Amino acid sequence: MSDWTETYRPTSLSEVRGNDKAVSKLAEWADTWDDHREAVIVHGSPGIGKTSAAHALAADRGWETVELNASDKRTGDVIERFAGRAARNATLGGSAAGGGAAGGDTASRQLVIVDEADNIHGNYDRGGASAITDLVKESGQPIVLIANDYYEMSRGLRNACQEIEFRDVSARSIVPVLRDICRREDVAFESDALERIAERNAGDLRGAVNDLQAIAEGRDRIELADVVTGDRDRSLGIFPFLDAVLKEEGARDALESAYAVDETPDDLTKWIEGNLLKVYDADEATRAYDFLANADVWLGRVRATQDYSYWRYVTDNAAAGTAAARDGTAGGWTRWGRPQFWPASDATADAVVQRIAAAEGCSMATARREILPFLAAMTHHCSPRELTVGMAAAYDLDASEVAFVTGSGESTNKVAGIVEDAQDRREQLLEEHAAGAFAGGPDRDAADDGDAEADGNDEDAAELGNVAKSDGDSDSAGSADSELAAGDSSDDASTDDASTDDDGDDDQLGLGDFA
Numbered sequence: 001m002s003d004w005t006e007t008y009r010p011t012s013l014s015e016v017r018g019n020d021k022a023v024s025k026l027a028e029w030a031d032t033w034d035d036h037r038e039a040v041i042v043h044g045s046p047g048i049g050k051t052s053a054a055h056a057l058a059a060d061r062g063w064e065t066v067e068l069n070a071s072d073k074r075t076g077d078v079i080e081r082f083a084g085r086a087a088r089n090a091t092l093g094g095s096a097a098g099g100g101a102a103g104g105d106t107a108s109r110q111l112v113i114v115d116e117a118d119n120i121h122g123n124y125d126r127g128g129a130s131a132i133t134d135l136v137k138e139s140g141q142p143i144v145l146i147a148n149d150y151y152e153m154s155r156g157l158r159n160a161c162q163e164i165e166f167r168d169v170s171a172r173s174i175v176p177v178l179r180d181i182c183r184r185e186d187v188a189f190e191s192d193a194l195e196r197i198a199e200r201n202a203g204d205l206r207g208a209v210n211d212l213q214a215i216a217e218g219r220d221r222i223e224l225a226d227v228v229t230g231d232r233d234r235s236l237g238i239f240p241f242l243d244a245v246l247k248e249e250g251a252r253d254a255l256e257s258a259y260a261v262d263e264t265p266d267d268l269t270k271w272i273e274g275n276l277l278k279v280y281d282a283d284e285a286t287r288a289y290d291f292l293a294n295a296d297v298w299l300g301r302v303r304a305t306q307d308y309s310y311w312r313y314v315t316d317n318a319a320a321g322t323a324a325a326r327d328g329t330a331g332g333w334t335r336w337g338r339p340q341f342w343p344a345s346d347a348t349a350d351a352v353v354q355r356i357a358a359a360e361g362c363s364m365a366t367a368r369r370e371i372l373p374f375l376a377a378m379t380h381h382c383s384p385r386e387l388t389v390g391m392a393a394a395y396d397l398d399a400s401e402v403a404f405v406t407g408s409g410e411s412t413n414k415v416a417g418i419v420e421d422a423q424d425r426r427e428q429l430l431e432e433h434a435a436g437a438f439a440g441g442p443d444r445d446a447a448d449d450g451d452a453e454a455d456g457n458d459e460d461a462a463e464l465g466n467v468a469k470s471d472g473d474s475d476s477a478g479s480a481d482s483e484l485a486a487g488d489s490s491d492d493a494s495t496d497d498a499s500t501d502d503d504g505d506d507d508q509l510g511l512g513d514f515a
Contacts (some may be wrong), residue, residue, distance in 0.1 A: 004213045005206050008181055010056045016049050017177055018169030018205065023053060025164045030057055030142060039136035039143035041117070041158065043150040044166030045237055047206030051115055053166070054144045058111040063142075067113040110141050118147035133157045151338040155403065159412075168203025168240075171195065177205065178212050188221040196227045238263060238271060239336050245272060245323050246279050247330040254323035258315045265314040266302075269295050272318055275336050284325050291321025348404050355395040372405070379406045382414050392422035393429070 010016045016023050022042075029040050042050045058065045114132060136143055137160050145161065147153060178194045197215070201208040215226050244257040258268060273292055280288055295317035302310045356367040356375075379388040382402075392402050399419050402408070408415050 018173035043147040047204035117145035118152040171198035174198035251320040251324040255320040258319035287325035393425040
Protein backbone atom coordinates (compact mmCIF):
# COMPACT_ATOMS: atom_id res chain seq x y z
CA MET A 1 0.00 0.00 0.00
CA SER A 2 1.41 3.40 -0.98
CA ASP A 3 1.91 6.16 1.56
CA TRP A 4 -1.32 8.15 1.63
CA THR A 5 0.45 11.31 2.80
CA GLU A 6 2.37 11.30 -0.49
CA THR A 7 -0.46 9.98 -2.66
CA TYR A 8 -2.84 12.71 -1.50
CA ARG A 9 -0.33 15.53 -1.09
CA PRO A 10 -1.91 18.80 -2.33
CA THR A 11 -1.05 19.63 -5.92
CA SER A 12 -2.30 23.21 -5.68
CA LEU A 13 -2.40 25.85 -2.98
CA SER A 14 -6.17 25.72 -3.18
CA GLU A 15 -6.01 22.17 -1.80
CA VAL A 16 -3.98 23.10 1.28
CA ARG A 17 -6.31 22.94 4.29
CA GLY A 18 -6.48 24.83 7.53
CA ASN A 19 -4.09 27.76 6.88
CA ASP A 20 -5.88 30.04 4.46
CA LYS A 21 -4.19 33.26 5.66
CA ALA A 22 -0.72 31.72 5.59
CA VAL A 23 -1.34 30.26 2.13
CA SER A 24 -2.47 33.67 0.87
CA LYS A 25 0.70 35.25 2.27
CA LEU A 26 2.83 32.60 0.58
CA ALA A 27 1.14 33.23 -2.77
CA GLU A 28 1.60 36.99 -2.32
CA TRP A 29 5.28 36.47 -1.50
CA ALA A 30 5.74 34.54 -4.74
CA ASP A 31 3.76 37.04 -6.85
CA THR A 32 5.78 40.00 -5.56
CA TRP A 33 9.16 38.28 -5.47
CA ASP A 34 10.58 40.52 -8.20
CA ASP A 35 9.90 43.54 -5.97
CA HIS A 36 11.56 42.30 -2.76
CA ARG A 37 13.72 39.32 -3.88
CA GLU A 38 13.81 37.91 -0.34
CA ALA A 39 13.65 34.31 0.85
CA VAL A 40 10.77 33.26 3.09
CA ILE A 41 10.77 31.14 6.25
CA VAL A 42 7.63 29.01 6.55
CA HIS A 43 7.45 27.73 10.12
CA GLY A 44 5.07 25.86 12.40
CA SER A 45 4.47 22.50 14.04
CA PRO A 46 5.33 19.28 12.21
CA GLY A 47 2.72 17.76 9.93
CA ILE A 48 0.62 20.85 9.19
CA GLY A 49 1.43 21.17 5.48
CA LYS A 50 4.40 23.54 5.23
CA THR A 51 6.42 21.48 2.74
CA SER A 52 3.30 20.50 0.82
CA ALA A 53 2.39 24.18 0.46
CA ALA A 54 5.83 24.97 -0.96
CA HIS A 55 5.57 22.22 -3.58
CA ALA A 56 1.98 23.25 -4.37
CA LEU A 57 3.14 26.82 -4.91
CA ALA A 58 5.75 25.65 -7.42
CA ALA A 59 3.16 23.49 -9.20
CA ASP A 60 0.71 26.39 -9.49
CA ARG A 61 3.32 28.57 -11.15
CA GLY A 62 5.07 25.94 -13.21
CA TRP A 63 8.38 26.35 -11.37
CA GLU A 64 11.00 23.64 -11.06
CA THR A 65 11.93 22.69 -7.52
CA VAL A 66 15.28 21.90 -5.92
CA GLU A 67 14.89 20.42 -2.45
CA LEU A 68 17.35 19.73 0.34
CA ASN A 69 15.91 17.78 3.27
CA ALA A 70 17.19 16.33 6.51
CA SER A 71 18.30 13.09 4.83
CA ASP A 72 20.85 14.98 2.73
CA LYS A 73 24.38 15.64 3.99
CA ARG A 74 23.89 19.37 4.13
CA THR A 75 27.44 20.62 4.31
CA GLY A 76 28.40 24.01 2.99
CA ASP A 77 29.80 22.35 -0.15
CA VAL A 78 26.60 20.42 -0.86
CA ILE A 79 24.40 23.47 -0.35
CA GLU A 80 26.57 25.51 -2.65
CA ARG A 81 26.73 22.80 -5.31
CA PHE A 82 23.00 22.11 -5.53
CA ALA A 83 20.86 24.79 -3.92
CA GLY A 84 23.42 27.51 -4.57
CA ARG A 85 23.59 26.77 -8.28
CA ALA A 86 19.81 26.89 -8.56
CA ALA A 87 19.46 30.01 -6.44
CA ARG A 88 22.02 31.82 -8.58
CA ASN A 89 19.88 31.22 -11.64
CA ALA A 90 21.42 28.10 -13.18
CA THR A 91 19.80 24.76 -13.82
CA LEU A 92 21.24 21.55 -12.40
CA GLY A 93 22.68 20.91 -15.83
CA GLY A 94 24.60 24.17 -15.59
CA SER A 95 22.73 26.22 -18.19
CA ALA A 96 21.18 29.59 -17.48
CA ALA A 97 17.59 29.47 -16.34
CA GLY A 98 16.16 31.96 -18.77
CA GLY A 99 14.85 35.33 -17.74
CA GLY A 100 13.63 34.33 -14.30
CA ALA A 101 16.27 36.20 -12.38
CA ALA A 102 15.71 39.33 -14.38
CA GLY A 103 11.99 39.24 -13.78
CA GLY A 104 11.12 38.19 -17.34
CA ASP A 105 9.90 34.63 -17.82
CA THR A 106 8.66 33.64 -14.35
CA ALA A 107 7.85 30.11 -15.53
CA SER A 108 11.61 29.46 -15.88
CA ARG A 109 12.24 30.03 -12.19
CA GLN A 110 13.43 27.37 -9.78
CA LEU A 111 12.05 27.24 -6.27
CA VAL A 112 14.73 26.19 -3.77
CA ILE A 113 13.17 24.37 -0.79
CA VAL A 114 15.31 23.73 2.28
CA ASP A 115 13.41 21.46 4.67
CA GLU A 116 14.16 21.45 8.41
CA ALA A 117 16.23 24.61 8.03
CA ASP A 118 16.18 25.04 11.81
CA ASN A 119 17.93 21.71 12.27
CA ILE A 120 21.17 22.16 10.33
CA HIS A 121 23.85 21.03 12.75
CA GLY A 122 26.26 18.21 13.51
CA ASN A 123 29.16 16.80 11.51
CA TYR A 124 27.17 16.26 8.35
CA ASP A 125 25.92 19.83 8.40
CA ARG A 126 29.31 21.44 9.04
CA GLY A 127 29.29 24.86 7.44
CA GLY A 128 25.69 24.44 6.35
CA ALA A 129 24.16 27.16 8.50
CA SER A 130 26.47 29.90 7.23
CA ALA A 131 26.07 28.61 3.67
CA ILE A 132 22.28 28.94 3.96
CA THR A 133 22.60 32.50 5.25
CA ASP A 134 24.91 33.46 2.39
CA LEU A 135 22.56 31.75 -0.03
CA VAL A 136 19.45 33.74 0.87
CA LYS A 137 21.39 37.02 0.69
CA GLU A 138 22.77 36.35 -2.79
CA SER A 139 19.94 34.39 -4.35
CA GLY A 140 18.68 35.07 -7.87
CA GLN A 141 15.80 32.63 -7.39
CA PRO A 142 13.03 32.30 -4.77
CA ILE A 143 13.90 30.25 -1.69
CA VAL A 144 11.54 28.70 0.88
CA LEU A 145 13.06 27.62 4.20
CA ILE A 146 10.90 25.15 6.15
CA ALA A 147 11.28 25.18 9.94
CA ASN A 148 9.50 23.83 12.99
CA ASP A 149 11.02 26.32 15.45
CA TYR A 150 11.53 29.80 14.00
CA TYR A 151 13.73 30.91 16.90
CA GLU A 152 16.19 28.03 16.50
CA MET A 153 17.44 29.79 13.36
CA SER A 154 20.16 32.41 13.60
CA ARG A 155 19.14 36.01 13.97
CA GLY A 156 21.04 36.97 10.83
CA LEU A 157 19.16 34.40 8.80
CA ARG A 158 15.79 35.46 10.23
CA ASN A 159 16.48 39.12 9.49
CA ALA A 160 17.36 38.31 5.87
CA CYS A 161 14.04 36.56 5.21
CA GLN A 162 10.32 37.18 5.30
CA GLU A 163 8.37 35.03 7.76
CA ILE A 164 5.07 33.15 7.48
CA GLU A 165 3.68 31.10 10.34
CA PHE A 166 1.50 28.05 9.68
CA ARG A 167 -0.83 27.31 12.59
CA ASP A 168 -1.93 23.87 13.77
CA VAL A 169 -4.76 22.52 11.61
CA SER A 170 -8.06 22.35 13.48
CA ALA A 171 -9.98 19.09 13.73
CA ARG A 172 -12.77 20.74 11.75
CA SER A 173 -10.34 21.21 8.82
CA ILE A 174 -8.82 17.73 9.14
CA VAL A 175 -12.10 15.80 8.94
CA PRO A 176 -12.93 16.82 5.30
CA VAL A 177 -9.47 15.67 4.21
CA LEU A 178 -9.96 12.26 5.86
CA ARG A 179 -13.43 11.97 4.38
CA ASP A 180 -12.15 12.69 0.88
CA ILE A 181 -9.38 10.10 1.20
CA CYS A 182 -11.85 7.45 2.38
CA ARG A 183 -14.08 8.07 -0.58
CA ARG A 184 -11.21 7.90 -3.05
CA GLU A 185 -10.01 4.66 -1.44
CA ASP A 186 -13.56 3.17 -1.38
CA VAL A 187 -13.50 2.88 2.41
CA ALA A 188 -16.82 3.38 4.21
CA PHE A 189 -16.68 5.25 7.51
CA GLU A 190 -18.55 6.47 10.52
CA SER A 191 -18.32 10.23 10.94
CA ASP A 192 -17.53 9.82 14.64
CA ALA A 193 -14.53 7.67 13.78
CA LEU A 194 -13.02 10.34 11.54
CA GLU A 195 -13.71 13.03 14.11
CA ARG A 196 -11.95 10.98 16.77
CA ILE A 197 -8.88 10.57 14.55
CA ALA A 198 -8.82 14.32 13.86
CA GLU A 199 -9.23 15.29 17.51
CA ARG A 200 -6.57 12.99 18.89
CA ASN A 201 -3.95 14.27 16.45
CA ALA A 202 -4.31 17.79 17.86
CA GLY A 203 -3.56 19.79 14.70
CA ASP A 204 -1.22 17.32 12.97
CA LEU A 205 -2.79 16.69 9.56
CA ARG A 206 -0.04 14.32 8.44
CA GLY A 207 -0.40 12.31 11.64
CA ALA A 208 -4.16 12.06 11.10
CA VAL A 209 -3.69 10.73 7.55
CA ASN A 210 -1.13 8.20 8.81
CA ASP A 211 -3.53 7.04 11.53
CA LEU A 212 -6.36 6.73 9.01
CA GLN A 213 -4.23 4.56 6.73
CA ALA A 214 -3.12 2.34 9.61
CA ILE A 215 -6.74 1.83 10.77
CA ALA A 216 -8.12 1.31 7.24
CA GLU A 217 -5.57 -1.31 6.25
CA GLY A 218 -7.42 -4.62 5.70
CA ARG A 219 -10.85 -3.00 6.22
CA ASP A 220 -13.50 -1.72 3.87
CA ARG A 221 -15.27 0.19 6.66
CA ILE A 222 -14.02 2.24 9.64
CA GLU A 223 -16.08 2.47 12.81
CA LEU A 224 -15.52 4.31 16.05
CA ALA A 225 -14.60 1.09 17.82
CA ASP A 226 -11.72 0.61 15.37
CA VAL A 227 -10.09 3.85 16.41
CA VAL A 228 -7.61 3.37 19.24
CA THR A 229 -8.72 5.56 22.10
CA GLY A 230 -5.25 6.26 23.46
CA ASP A 231 -3.77 9.54 22.31
CA ARG A 232 -0.40 9.61 20.66
CA ASP A 233 2.46 10.68 22.90
CA ARG A 234 2.92 14.26 21.71
CA SER A 235 4.86 16.95 23.51
CA LEU A 236 3.36 20.40 23.71
CA GLY A 237 5.07 23.23 21.85
CA ILE A 238 6.35 26.27 23.71
CA PHE A 239 3.90 28.69 22.09
CA PRO A 240 0.76 26.63 22.89
CA PHE A 241 2.16 26.37 26.41
CA LEU A 242 2.38 30.17 26.68
CA ASP A 243 -1.18 30.41 25.37
CA ALA A 244 -2.30 28.03 28.11
CA VAL A 245 -0.47 29.74 30.98
CA LEU A 246 -0.82 33.41 30.04
CA LYS A 247 -4.20 33.47 28.32
CA GLU A 248 -6.41 30.41 28.48
CA GLU A 249 -6.08 27.84 31.25
CA GLY A 250 -6.55 27.79 35.00
CA ALA A 251 -3.80 26.85 37.43
CA ARG A 252 -4.31 23.06 37.28
CA ASP A 253 -4.46 22.84 33.48
CA ALA A 254 -1.53 25.24 33.14
CA LEU A 255 0.53 22.99 35.41
CA GLU A 256 -0.34 19.93 33.29
CA SER A 257 0.70 21.89 30.19
CA ALA A 258 4.08 22.59 31.80
CA TYR A 259 4.67 18.86 32.27
CA ALA A 260 3.86 18.28 28.57
CA VAL A 261 6.46 20.74 27.28
CA ASP A 262 9.91 19.49 26.35
CA GLU A 263 11.65 22.28 28.27
CA THR A 264 13.27 22.43 31.70
CA PRO A 265 11.58 24.49 34.45
CA ASP A 266 14.29 27.16 34.40
CA ASP A 267 13.77 27.71 30.67
CA LEU A 268 9.98 27.74 31.07
CA THR A 269 10.32 30.41 33.74
CA LYS A 270 12.32 32.61 31.38
CA TRP A 271 9.75 32.15 28.59
CA ILE A 272 6.93 33.15 30.92
CA GLU A 273 8.79 36.13 32.36
CA GLY A 274 9.81 37.36 28.91
CA ASN A 275 6.25 37.35 27.56
CA LEU A 276 4.17 38.15 30.63
CA LEU A 277 3.68 41.86 29.98
CA LYS A 278 2.31 41.25 26.48
CA VAL A 279 -1.04 40.18 27.96
CA TYR A 280 -1.14 40.94 31.70
CA ASP A 281 -2.26 44.28 33.11
CA ALA A 282 -0.44 45.96 36.00
CA ASP A 283 -2.35 44.23 38.81
CA GLU A 284 -2.09 40.80 37.20
CA ALA A 285 1.61 41.29 36.50
CA THR A 286 2.27 42.31 40.13
CA ARG A 287 0.74 39.09 41.42
CA ALA A 288 2.45 37.00 38.72
CA TYR A 289 5.90 38.43 39.48
CA ASP A 290 5.52 37.35 43.10
CA PHE A 291 5.13 33.76 41.90
CA LEU A 292 8.04 34.13 39.46
CA ALA A 293 10.20 35.45 42.32
CA ASN A 294 9.34 32.34 44.33
CA ALA A 295 10.22 30.20 41.32
CA ASP A 296 13.59 31.94 41.12
CA VAL A 297 14.23 31.18 44.80
CA TRP A 298 13.63 27.49 44.17
CA LEU A 299 15.88 27.63 41.10
CA GLY A 300 18.62 29.03 43.30
CA ARG A 301 18.15 26.12 45.68
CA VAL A 302 18.45 23.68 42.78
CA ARG A 303 21.72 25.29 41.68
CA ALA A 304 23.09 25.32 45.22
CA THR A 305 22.19 21.75 46.14
CA GLN A 306 21.99 20.06 42.73
CA ASP A 307 18.78 18.48 44.04
CA TYR A 308 16.49 18.57 41.03
CA SER A 309 13.49 17.36 42.99
CA TYR A 310 13.00 21.05 43.84
CA TRP A 311 12.13 21.69 40.20
CA ARG A 312 8.55 20.70 40.96
CA TYR A 313 8.18 23.84 43.10
CA VAL A 314 9.62 25.96 40.29
CA THR A 315 6.94 24.64 37.95
CA ASP A 316 4.20 25.10 40.55
CA ASN A 317 5.03 28.78 40.93
CA ALA A 318 5.96 29.64 37.34
CA ALA A 319 3.11 27.86 35.56
CA ALA A 320 0.25 27.37 38.03
CA GLY A 321 1.00 30.53 40.02
CA THR A 322 1.27 32.76 36.95
CA ALA A 323 -1.97 31.36 35.54
CA ALA A 324 -3.71 31.89 38.89
CA ALA A 325 -2.60 35.54 38.90
CA ARG A 326 -4.77 36.16 35.84
CA ASP A 327 -8.25 37.63 36.39
CA GLY A 328 -9.77 35.91 33.35
CA THR A 329 -8.98 34.54 29.91
CA ALA A 330 -7.79 36.34 26.80
CA GLY A 331 -8.58 35.56 23.18
CA GLY A 332 -6.95 36.37 19.89
CA TRP A 333 -3.42 35.69 18.74
CA THR A 334 -0.27 36.95 20.46
CA ARG A 335 3.19 36.99 18.93
CA TRP A 336 5.27 35.32 21.60
CA GLY A 337 8.98 36.09 21.52
CA ARG A 338 12.11 34.37 22.67
CA PRO A 339 13.32 35.80 26.01
CA GLN A 340 15.43 38.85 25.23
CA PHE A 341 18.20 38.00 27.65
CA TRP A 342 18.41 34.29 26.88
CA PRO A 343 21.48 32.78 28.57
CA ALA A 344 23.98 32.92 25.79
CA SER A 345 26.15 29.97 24.93
CA ASP A 346 27.21 31.19 21.50
CA ALA A 347 30.51 32.88 20.85
CA THR A 348 29.00 36.30 20.08
CA ALA A 349 27.16 36.61 23.38
CA ASP A 350 30.16 35.42 25.37
CA ALA A 351 32.43 37.86 23.56
CA VAL A 352 30.10 40.78 24.39
CA VAL A 353 29.97 39.83 28.06
CA GLN A 354 33.76 39.47 28.22
CA ARG A 355 34.27 42.91 26.69
CA ILE A 356 31.84 44.52 29.13
CA ALA A 357 33.42 42.79 32.12
CA ALA A 358 36.96 43.83 31.09
CA ALA A 359 36.00 47.45 30.45
CA GLU A 360 33.92 47.91 33.60
CA GLY A 361 36.14 45.90 35.93
CA CYS A 362 33.42 43.48 37.00
CA SER A 363 32.79 39.76 36.78
CA MET A 364 31.23 38.17 33.71
CA ALA A 365 28.25 37.13 35.81
CA THR A 366 27.64 40.76 36.80
CA ALA A 367 28.12 41.93 33.22
CA ARG A 368 25.66 39.36 31.92
CA ARG A 369 23.05 39.77 34.64
CA GLU A 370 23.17 43.48 35.52
CA ILE A 371 24.84 45.47 32.74
CA LEU A 372 23.91 43.73 29.48
CA PRO A 373 20.12 43.98 30.07
CA PHE A 374 20.37 47.74 30.62
CA LEU A 375 22.52 48.22 27.53
CA ALA A 376 20.05 46.22 25.45
CA ALA A 377 17.10 48.24 26.77
CA MET A 378 18.81 51.60 26.24
CA THR A 379 19.95 50.81 22.66
CA HIS A 380 16.99 48.74 21.46
CA HIS A 381 17.06 48.67 17.65
CA CYS A 382 20.01 51.11 17.74
CA SER A 383 17.97 53.98 19.15
CA PRO A 384 19.10 56.53 20.20
CA ARG A 385 21.88 56.30 17.65
CA GLU A 386 24.49 58.41 19.48
CA LEU A 387 24.18 56.31 22.61
CA THR A 388 24.52 53.15 20.54
CA VAL A 389 27.66 54.52 18.90
CA GLY A 390 29.05 55.34 22.33
CA MET A 391 28.35 51.84 23.58
CA ALA A 392 29.95 50.22 20.52
CA ALA A 393 33.00 52.45 20.95
CA ALA A 394 33.31 51.82 24.68
CA TYR A 395 33.39 48.05 24.29
CA ASP A 396 34.90 47.91 20.77
CA LEU A 397 31.97 45.88 19.41
CA ASP A 398 31.81 44.59 15.85
CA ALA A 399 28.65 44.35 13.74
CA SER A 400 27.54 40.95 15.04
CA GLU A 401 28.02 42.09 18.64
CA VAL A 402 26.10 45.35 18.12
CA ALA A 403 23.32 43.35 16.49
CA PHE A 404 23.24 40.97 19.45
CA VAL A 405 22.88 43.73 22.03
CA THR A 406 20.41 45.92 20.13
CA GLY A 407 18.32 43.24 18.43
CA SER A 408 18.95 44.75 15.00
CA GLY A 409 19.97 42.93 11.84
CA GLU A 410 23.69 42.33 11.61
CA SER A 411 23.78 42.99 7.86
CA THR A 412 21.84 46.29 7.95
CA ASN A 413 23.37 49.58 6.89
CA LYS A 414 22.33 51.04 10.24
CA VAL A 415 24.53 48.65 12.20
CA ALA A 416 27.40 49.03 9.75
CA GLY A 417 27.28 52.82 10.09
CA ILE A 418 27.24 52.62 13.88
CA VAL A 419 30.29 50.34 13.94
CA GLU A 420 32.16 52.63 11.56
CA ASP A 421 31.38 55.74 13.63
CA ALA A 422 32.32 53.89 16.81
CA GLN A 423 35.75 53.02 15.42
CA ASP A 424 36.28 56.65 14.40
CA ARG A 425 35.34 57.74 17.89
CA ARG A 426 37.75 55.26 19.49
CA GLU A 427 40.60 56.45 17.28
CA GLN A 428 39.81 60.07 18.09
CA LEU A 429 39.70 59.44 21.82
CA LEU A 430 42.90 57.36 21.79
CA GLU A 431 44.70 60.13 19.97
CA GLU A 432 43.49 62.70 22.49
CA HIS A 433 44.57 60.46 25.38
CA ALA A 434 48.02 60.01 23.83
CA ALA A 435 49.08 63.44 25.17
CA GLY A 436 50.95 64.35 21.98
CA ALA A 437 52.77 61.01 21.69
CA PHE A 438 51.93 60.87 17.98
CA ALA A 439 52.83 64.51 17.30
CA GLY A 440 56.60 63.96 17.13
CA GLY A 441 57.49 65.86 20.34
CA PRO A 442 55.51 69.08 20.25
CA ASP A 443 57.17 72.26 21.45
CA ARG A 444 55.58 75.13 23.34
CA ASP A 445 54.24 76.69 20.14
CA ALA A 446 52.62 73.41 19.11
CA ALA A 447 51.10 73.14 22.54
CA ASP A 448 49.74 76.67 22.25
CA ASP A 449 48.26 75.77 18.88
CA GLY A 450 46.72 72.72 20.54
CA ASP A 451 45.20 75.04 23.17
CA ALA A 452 43.59 77.16 20.51
CA GLU A 453 42.35 74.19 18.58
CA ALA A 454 40.94 72.54 21.69
CA ASP A 455 39.18 75.78 22.66
CA GLY A 456 37.32 75.58 19.37
CA ASN A 457 36.22 72.02 19.92
CA ASP A 458 34.80 72.09 23.41
CA GLU A 459 31.56 70.53 22.20
CA ASP A 460 33.28 67.48 20.71
CA ALA A 461 35.43 66.96 23.78
CA ALA A 462 32.45 67.30 26.10
CA GLU A 463 30.59 64.65 24.14
CA LEU A 464 33.36 62.16 24.85
CA GLY A 465 33.27 62.88 28.56
CA ASN A 466 36.89 64.06 28.73
CA VAL A 467 36.31 67.65 29.85
CA ALA A 468 35.42 68.50 33.45
CA LYS A 469 32.66 71.08 32.96
CA SER A 470 32.11 73.91 35.36
CA ASP A 471 29.39 76.59 35.22
CA GLY A 472 30.60 79.48 33.12
CA ASP A 473 34.22 78.36 33.26
CA SER A 474 35.08 78.03 29.57
CA ASP A 475 38.70 78.90 30.21
CA SER A 476 39.10 75.92 32.50
CA ALA A 477 37.44 73.69 29.92
CA GLY A 478 39.76 74.96 27.23
CA SER A 479 42.76 74.35 29.44
CA ALA A 480 41.61 70.82 30.19
CA ASP A 481 41.17 70.24 26.47
CA SER A 482 44.60 71.46 25.62
CA GLU A 483 46.25 69.29 28.23
CA LEU A 484 44.37 66.19 26.99
CA ALA A 485 44.67 66.73 23.24
CA ALA A 486 48.16 68.16 22.94
CA GLY A 487 49.95 67.19 26.13
CA ASP A 488 50.52 70.83 27.22
CA SER A 489 53.38 71.22 29.64
CA SER A 490 52.98 73.60 32.57
CA ASP A 491 55.37 75.60 34.75
CA ASP A 492 53.77 73.93 37.77
CA ALA A 493 55.35 70.47 38.25
CA SER A 494 52.43 69.26 40.35
CA THR A 495 50.07 70.06 37.51
CA ASP A 496 52.23 67.98 35.17
CA ASP A 497 52.11 65.05 37.57
CA ALA A 498 48.36 65.22 37.96
CA SER A 499 47.91 65.39 34.22
CA THR A 500 50.13 62.35 33.76
CA ASP A 501 48.19 60.41 36.38
CA ASP A 502 44.91 61.19 34.65
CA ASP A 503 46.28 59.95 31.39
CA GLY A 504 47.30 56.70 33.05
CA ASP A 505 43.83 56.20 34.52
CA ASP A 506 42.17 56.85 31.18
CA ASP A 507 44.03 53.97 29.55
CA GLN A 508 41.24 51.71 30.83
CA LEU A 509 38.26 53.05 28.94
CA GLY A 510 34.68 52.32 29.95
CA LEU A 511 31.25 53.44 28.83
CA GLY A 512 31.57 56.63 30.88
CA ASP A 513 34.38 57.86 28.60
CA PHE A 514 32.10 57.63 25.58
CA ALA A 515 28.72 58.63 27.03
